[in-house]
Amino acid sequence: MGSRRLEIPLFPLRTVLFPGGCMPLRIFEPRYLEMVGDCLRSDSGFGICLIRDGSETGRAATFHEVGTLCRISYWQRLPNNMLGITVRGERRFRVLTSHTLPNQLTRASVELLPEEQRCPIAPRHRQAAQQLCRMLERLGLPYNKPPTDYEDAAWVGCRLAELLPLPLGRKQLLLQLSDPLQRLEELQEELEQLAGAG
Template sequence: MSAIPLFPLHTVLYPDGYLPLQIFEVRYLDMVKRCIEHKEDFGVVALVQGDEVRKPDQHETLCAVGTMAHIGEWKAILPGLMQVRCSGRRRFRIVTAEQLKHGLWMADVSPIEDDMTVPVPSDQQDVADSLGILIQTLQERGIPTGQMPMQAPYRLQEAGWVANRWCELLRLSLAQKQLLLAQENPVLRLELVQDVMVEHGLLN
C-alpha cells in the first residue's frame, strides 16, 4: 500500500462502519476532492493528542492503527463546505507519517488482514442476538436505512462484524476502542465486547 492521506479524528472507524463527515478545512476539502476524482480512499486515524480543527502551534499525535475510508456519497453544500458519507474498509498500521506544510498528514502504511469470516460462537450468541434486536427495533421505528448507525447487509452470523458494530455503539473510551480495532482475532474481540456488555448490565 503506497502513501495515503490521513484524516485524524476523535473517533475510531471500524471496517464496514458508517462515518458521516462535514468537511470545511481547506486541507481536507482538497483531499476529499482528489479522492473523489481519482476514486481513491483515505485513512482515518484516532487522535491521541490535538484537535480535529487545526490550530497554530498545535502538536498532533496519531494512533498507530487506522481504517481506510471509502467515500460513498458526497454533496457540496457551499463552496467551502462538503458533506460526505464514508464506509470503513481495510485496517492499516502506520509505518511512517509526515505532516505537510498546509497541515495534511501523509503516511506510509502496511495493511492489516481483514477479519476471517468466523461464525459467532455459541457462547457469544447473546451478543449477536442483542444486536439483531436493536436493528429490528430501529427498523420498526421507521428510521431510514441511510440513517441507521449500522449499514446493511447485517451480517449477524459473523463474529467480526458483530463485534465491530458493538465497538461503535458502546460507550467506550477512545483507548478501549483503539485496542479493539487493533485486535486481529475477531472471536477474541467479540469476547471482549461481551465482557463489557455484561459489566454494564446489557447482557444477563
C-alpha cells in the same frame, strides 16, 4: 489477501472507525476539502486514525498507528462551502512513516493489515448479535444498510465496538486486536457490565 503498502492521506479524528462501519462527516477545512476532492477524482481512499494528542482542526495532530482505510460512499455540497460525506471502513492499517504537508495535511506510508476472515459466531455470543440487531434497527440508515452479517463474529464485534459507549482508548485497543473471537469475547464482558449497571 496478505499485507501491502500504500501511500494515503490521513484524517485524524476523535473517533474510531472499524472495517465495515460507516461514518458521516462534515468537511470544512481547506486541507480536507482538497483531500476529499482528490479522493473523489481518483476513486481512492484515505485513512482515519484516532487522535493521540492535538485536535481535529488547526495544526496536524499526533495519532495512533493503527487506523482504518475508508472510501467515500456518498457526498453532498452543504452551505458555507462545506461538504457532507459518508465513508465506509475497508481495511485496518499500520502507519509506517508519516509527514505533514505545508497545509497541515498528513500523508503516510501504511501497511494494510490482513483482512479478518469470516468467523462463525459462538452460541455464547448470539445474544450480543441480537442486541446489535436491535441497536441498528433503532439507528436506521445508514447504519443498518446491508450488507449485515449477524452470523459473523468479526462483523458483529466491529459493529458493537463502534456503537457501545466505550472510552476511545478502549475502542482503539479493540480495533488493534487481530482475533475477532477475542474482540467479541471482550465486548461480551462490556455488554454484561452495561446490563448490570442499567
